[in-house]
Amino acid sequence: MILRIDDTDVERNTETSLNSIFDGLAWLDLGWDEQYKQSERLALHKQIAEAIFLKDLAYRDFTPPQAGEADKSGAQGTWLFNAGMRELTREESDRRAAAGEPFALRYRVPRDTVRSIHFTDAVYGEQSKSSADIEDFALLRSDGMPTYHLASCADDADLRISHIIRGQDHLTNTFKHVLIFEAAGVTPPTFAHLPLLVAPDGTKLSKRRHGPVVSVTTYRDAGFLPQAFVNFICLLGWSPKDDREKMSRQELVEVFSLEGVNRSNAVVNFSEQEPFDPKAVWLNAEYIRAQSPEEVCAELTPIVKNAGYDTAKLPQITLLVRERIRLLNEVLTVGDFFFEDELAPYDAAELIPKKGDAAMALRVLQRACEVLAVAEFTHDGLESSLRAAAGSLGIKAGQMFEPIRVAACGRKNAPPLFATLEVLGRETCLKRVAQATEKLKSI
């Protein structure tokens, strides 16, 4: 595995975007054996370009670069080359170059005899295109820098790349690459193009338009497990054909094949409300639940620490939140009442149980206060004393538990009551029940 940074476009290449790539690869545990930067291999690129030029398979184009965006949707015919430049005599070309006139080096695509360029794609099958439909693409820019096409082919040849696996947006560029390999006298590698990942509106995902969605670090920072994320990504455009969904890295590697890759683009289903694909979130939850409590606790620790909370009780809390969080970061929202000293403000009406009224809630809390003061503070001890209390008050257990839960957690939906109270401890529980009682009296 070779990591090659394709950075021939100096303007767009930034340190931060590069770091984001490294961070993402590290998080996903994707390693490599050799590493190169194209910008450090310019001599090789120029050498290959020179060789192609010497074979007369490329020519200098002194036409100034087109200003601004070319009109691509316009009704103009297909542009193939700039008039006059292809036919320039060698002497004329050399003279203008020697005079310091800037030029781009263009590939001289066969025109007199139209021929068919073809290659076999490991995913899309046999591909062919008439040379008459391929423009004289640039090899070198007028500043002497190689284009992506030249640089990647030169490097692929030099580094003996066996497989080029890349986005389908390069499928039609591949004909140009075949031409370059041919001119360089090199056998092309195996090509495999993968379907694109697109936004719900069908357009291809781009850094500019879909910022966070395309950055791997976004998923890391949101609390995805790397294995879950890899699993999800693998299921976009490929499937094991046997209904398996949750698969380990090992299983994925064993069963993956380029032939099994789909040819149509896959939608990453995100929106403003739901920034992550629901299936990715679900898979992540599956992975969290599949981990041991110790493993989950270890994952949660830095998150809780970062939020400025004490992690002493985290092992117990983990047991209660593990099947309630889908992203690791949700520990902070699902378990907030475990960490905060003071509960976030909540509506006193929440304390009123189903089929009950404020008076019932008040009686429950007052009794709870007495019971919690003396009960054995364990799951079973709390359960038996609170159930007994409900009985003596003549109400249903649920009606007893609900006000206490809200008093302790600040909301109706929370982990199981007795375990929660046990983790919170007698002191905190009594304090919160007392606060809830006051709250109730004020309405």
Next chain:
RNA sequence: GGCGCUAUCGUCUAACGGUUAGGACGGAGCCCUCUCAAGGCUUAAAUACGGGUUCGAUUCCCGUUAGCGCUACCA
């Protein structure tokens, strides 16, 4: 405009030319239950359209439509 690629439930996807078109996520409902979650069960939901070929097309061919990609020195 030219060239190329693609087209199965909302989304990700299965289906030697012969299936009641399957699974998963999400949705709805029920069960379980101290709430939530998890779990179990049930349910709605698709072959873009039109022609062929064939005894029989989701599947093969052609066309249409739609989407995407590339298209004068981005990658």
